[in-house]
Amino acid sequence: MTEKEQKAVLVGLSADSAPERERSTDETLGELEALLETAGGISVGRAVQNRSSPDPRTYIGEGKVREVRALAESEGAELAVFDNDLSPSQTKNLETDLGIRVLDRSALILDIFASRAQTLEGRLQVELAQYKYLLPRLTRMWTHLERQAGTSAPIGTRGPGETQLETDRRHIRRKLQKLEEELREVRQNRATERRLREKNKIPVIALVGYTNAGKSTIMNLLTGAGIPARDRLFDTLDTTTRKLRVTDRTEALLSDTVGFIRKLPHHLVDAFRATLESLTFADLLLHVIDCSNPEWRTQSAVTDELISELGAAGKPRIEIFNKRDLNPSDVLPRGDRIVELSAANGEGADRLLSAIAAVLESSVKTVSLLLPYDSVRIVDELYSLRSVKSVRYEDDGVYVDAELGSAAQLKYGKYTII
Numbered sequence: 010m011t012e013k014e015q016k017a018v019l020v021g022l023s024a025d026s027a028p029e030r031e032r033s034t035d036e037t038l039g040e041l042e043a044l045l046e047t048a049g050g051i052s053v054g055r056a057v058q059n060r061s062s063p064d065p066r067t068y069i070g071e072g073k074v075r076e077v078r079a080l081a082e083s084e085g086a087e088l089a090v091f092d093n094d095l096s097p098s099q100t101k102n103l104e105t106d107l108g109i110r111v112l113d114r115s116a117l118i119l120d121i122f123a124s125r126a127q128t129l130e131g132r133l134q135v136e137l138a139q140y141k142y143l144l145p146r147l148t149r150m151w152t153h154l155e156r157q158a159g160t161s162a163p164i165g166t167r168g169p170g171e172t173q174l175e176t177d178r179r180h181i182r183r184k185l186q187k188l189e190e191e192l193r194e195v196r197q198n199r200a201t202e203r204r205l206r207e208k209n210k211i212p213v214i215a216l217v218g219y220t221n222a223g224k225s226t227i228m229n230l231l232t233g234a235g236i237p238a239r240d241r242l243f244d245t246l247d248t249t250t251r252k253l254r255v256t257d258r259t260e261a262l263l264s265d266t267v268g269f270i271r272k273l274p275h276h277l278v279d280a281f282r283a284t285l286e287s288l289t290f291a292d293l294l295l296h297v298i299d300c301s302n303p304e305w306r307t308q309s310a311v312t313d314e315l316i317s318e319l320g321a322a323g324k325p326r327i328e329i330f331n332k333r334d335l336n337p338s339d340v341l342p343r344g345d346r347i348v349e350l351s352a353a354n355g356e357g358a359d360r361l362l363s364a365i366a367a368v369l370e371s372s373v374k375t376v377s378l379l380l381p382y383d384s385v386r387i388v389d390e391l392y393s394l395r396s397v398k399s400v401r402y403e404d405d406g407v408y409v410d411a412e413l414g415s416a417a418q419l420k421y422g423k424y425t426i427i
C-alpha cells in the first residue's frame with residue numbers, strides 16, 4: 010500500500026469530550042500533512058470541526074461530511090485522511106458517504122512503517138501490527154460488501170458469506186501466530202547478542218526522541234555510522250548500534266532507533282515494544298529534542314510519556330536541545346544534564362561528550378582487582394586509563410588498586426575483589 014502522489018483532504022475533529030492530547034489542531038494537522046507527504050501523498054485541503062463529542066456513526070457531523078465531500082470533489086481528492094483514530098464502522102460509513110477512500114492516522118502511520126521497515130525484525134513487527142489492525146475491520150468489510158450487494162439473503166444461503174469471513178479470520182489468526190513465532194526466533198538471536206554485550210560490560214547509551222528530532226544525525230556525528238538521516242518522518246525504523254569513544258578512558262555502545270510521535274498507534278507500540286525495550290537495557294538515555302520546532306514542548310512530553318510507558322523512566326538521562334543553529338535565540342532550560350547541539354554542523358559535540366562522560370564516569374571509586382595471569386594485558390589497559398594506584402604480583406595473579414568510573418567499574422566488575 011503506497012499512496013503515490015495521491016491527492017488527499019485532511020480532516021480533524023476537536024471534541025470537547027476528548028482529552029486535549031487527542032484533539033485536532035493546526036499543529037497536529039501540520040504533522041498529519043508531513044506524515045501524508047512521507048507516505049507519498051499531497052494535501053489539497055483541510056477541514057476541522059469543533060464539536061462537543063464525536064458523531065458515533067461518522068465521527069464528524071453530518072454537515073461536515075457534506076462539506077468534506079464537496080471539498081474533495083472540487084479538489085479532485087481520492088483520499089480523506091483523518092487526524093484521529095476512527096472505529097472500523099466509522100471508516101466504512103465515511104467511505105460510503107464521501108465516496109472516496111478513508112484512512113485514519115493509525116493506518117497512515119502503519120503504511121509508512123510498512124514502506125520503511127528494512128530488517129527482518131522490523132518487517133515482521135510491522136506486518137504483525139497491520140494484521141492486528143485489520144482483524145476487527147474484516148467483519149465490517151464483509152457486512153459492507155453484503156449490504157452493497159443488496160442481499161437480504163434467504164435462510165440457508167447465509168452460510169457461505171459467514172464461512173468466507175471465518176476462513177479469512179482464521180487465515181489472519183494463523184498468520185498472526187506464525188509472525189509471532191518468527192519474531193520470537195529473531196529476538197532470541199538478539200538476546201544472545203545482548204548477553205555477549207553484558208559479559209563485556211560496556212555501557213549502553215540509547216538515543217530517544219520525537220521523529221525527525223535528529224537522532225540519526227547525532228549517531229552519525231558521534232560514531233560516523235553513516236545512517237541515512239533525511240528530513241522526513243520515521244526515517245529510521247531499525248535499531249543500529251555502534252561503538253562510541255566517549256573519552257580516552259571510557260567507551261560505550263550507542264544505539265539509534267525508531268522515533269516517537271503523538272498518538273502512536275498502540276498496535277505499533279506493542280509490535281515495536283521489543284525494539285524499544287533496548288531503552289530499558291540502556292545505562293543512559295539521550296533524549297533528543299528539536300528546539301527549532303515550535304511544538305518541542307509537546308513533543309518532549311510525548312517522548313517522556315512513552316519512555317515511562319516502556320519502563321525506562323528511572324534511567325539517567327541527558328536532554329539534547331538539537332538544531333540550535335535553526336533557533337539560536339530562544340531561551341532554553343539549562344542544567345548539568347542539558348546540552349545544546351547543532352548536530353548538522355557538529356557545534357556542541359564536545360559538550361555532549363563531556364556530559365556523557367560525566368554521567369558514565371560519575372561516582373569514581375577505588376576498587377581492588379585480582380587479574381589472573383592470562384588477563385594480565387588488562388593492567389596495560391588500566392595504565393592507559395591512568396587509573397592505576399598500585400600493583401602487586403602474587404602467585405594467584407596481579408592485584409591492582411585502581412580508580413574507576415562507573416563505566417569501567419562495570420567493565421572490570423568480574424575481577425573486582427572489594
Ligand SMILES: Nc1nc2c(ncn2[C@@H]2O[C@H](COP(=O)(O)OP(=O)(O)OP(=O)(O)O)[C@@H](O)[C@H]2O)c(=O)[nH]1
Binds near residue numbers: 220268332
Ligand atoms: N539545521 C539542522 N538540521 C538538522 C540538525 N540535526 C538534524 N538535522 C536534520 O533534520 C532532519 C532529521 O534528522 P534525522 O537525524 O533523520 O532525525 P531522526 O530523529 O533520526 O528522525 P527519524 O529517524 O525519522 O525518527 C535531517 O534532514 C537532518 O539533516 C541540526 O542540528 N541542524
Ligand SMILES: [Mg+2]
Binds near residue numbers: 244245
Ligand atoms: Mg533516524
